[in-house]
Amino acid sequence: MAGSYQVNHIENQKGNxxxxxxxxxxxxxxxxxxxxxxxxxxxxxxxxxxLVDMSQSKVIAEENRDWLKEVYxxxxxxxxxxxxxxxxxxxxxxxxxxxxxxxxxxxxNEGDYSEESKNFKTEDEALNWLxx
Numbered sequence: 001m002a003g004s005y006q007v008n009h010i011e012n013q014k015g016n017x018x019x020x021x022x023x024x025x026x027x028x029x030x031x032x033x034x035x036x037x038x039x040x041x042x043x044x045x046x047x048x049x050x051l052v053d054m055s056q057s058k059v060i061a062e063e064n065r066d067w068l069k070e071v072y073x074x075x076x077x078x079x080x081x082x083x084x085x086x087x088x089x090x091x092x093x094x095x096x097x098x099x100x101x102x103x104x105x106x107x108x109n110e111g112d113y114s115e116e117s118k119n120f121k122t123e124d125e126a127l128n129w130l131x132x
Contacts, residue, residue: 003027003058005034009041014131017049018042025058028067035072039079048082049130053090053123060100069107077113087117088126 003026008019018041020034038050077083091098101119108115120126 003030005030007034007037007041009045009047012131014127015049016045016047017051017130018045018047019051019053021053023056025061026064028061028063031061031064032067032071035068039072039075042076043079046081048080048085050085050087051090051123051126051130052087054097054101055090055092057092057097058094059096060104065100065104065107068104069110073108073113083114085113085115085117086130087115088130089117089119090121090123090126091119 003022003024005023005026006019006021010017010019018038020038022034026034041047076085089101091101098119105117118126118129120129
């Protein structure tokens, strides 16, 4: 299945956050624009909360993880006043997706980027934690 994504800034009575939905396998040419949109929304809205729905996503390619580490993480912390991110992830049952998330977490921690992230099975659970 060809990969696709959608990025939105959402405001409600509990707070505001950026919702990222990823489906299938995203090659770097599709992965970069997704996260560049996220950077733009972080800067415009100064939110540090992200809901990332990866429930229909496949493995995160190594080149995508490298790009996040080298480009996205430094830029996100540069454009955000918060200097800390809270990320709720709705994860796929796909074991390869979960393994690549663990690798991504390790890479982020090596870069000393402050983030609290947690994995969930449903959007309701994820939002309850994210907006608490």
